[in-house]
Amino acid sequence: MTTDQTERGARARTRQAVLDAAAAVWARDFSASLSAIAERAEVSRSTLHRYFTDRQALIDALLVDSLARLDTLDDDVADAPAMDVLEYYLRAGVDMGDRVIFLFADPKRFEGNPNWSDDDGDEDMRALVDRARVEGAIADRIPTSWAITLFYAVLYTAAEVSNQDLPRHVAADLAVQSFRRSVAP
Structure with missing residues (x-):
């Protein structure tokens, strides 16, 4: 491996460590300082600033x-039954708990940010829930909007609880169980 490849690898790992630290810190306190993030990432504040010039850049x-x-x-479950896809999304979302909380704790947090759209994925989720209904996994009496909102509420709750005192795999199992039972025919 060349020095250039090693540096890119080390730089990529450091950048990822800072992003992961920011997700963990800001999931709990969005007002936390860059110093707190640098400390969590185990890098100096100047190292953090080499990667991200300011708070907004991070x-x-x-x-x-x-x-x-x-x-x-989406790439991992393209051809699976719809309820299996929803279950996969719940489990993956719990595994990404800090990022889920960072993204969705405050609906107005990213207003005006060009990287954010309030309706990203809404149509895809609607189609997935409708497909689950056609496949017999969601009761006809459950409105699509209810199932989608319930899905996100269960996901957010599981992500939040897994950050407190419940192991992620237990939170994921409970999320899947709660969602499936709530929408079952």
Whole structure:
């Protein structure tokens, strides 16, 4: 491996460590300082600033990185039954708990940010829930909007609780169980 490749690898790992630290810190306190994030990432404040010039640059980078992670989930389950896809999304979302909380704790947090759209994925989720209904996994009496809102509420709750005192795998199991039972025919 060349020095250039090593540096890119080390730089990429450091950048990712800062993003992960920012997600963990800002999931709990969005007003937390860059110093708190640098400390969590185990880097100096000057190192953090080499990657992100200011707070807004880090917010934008974390927003883009978190949305990209959510978008890649689709690639893994393209042909599965709809309820299995919803279950997969719940489990993956709990695993990405800090990022879920960072993204969705405050609906107005990213207003005006060009990297954010309030309706990203709404139509895809609506189609997925409707497909689950056609496949017999969601009761006809449950409105699509109710199932979607319930899905996000269960996901957010599981992400929040797994950050407190419940192991992620237990929170994910409870999220899946809660959602499935709530919408079952």
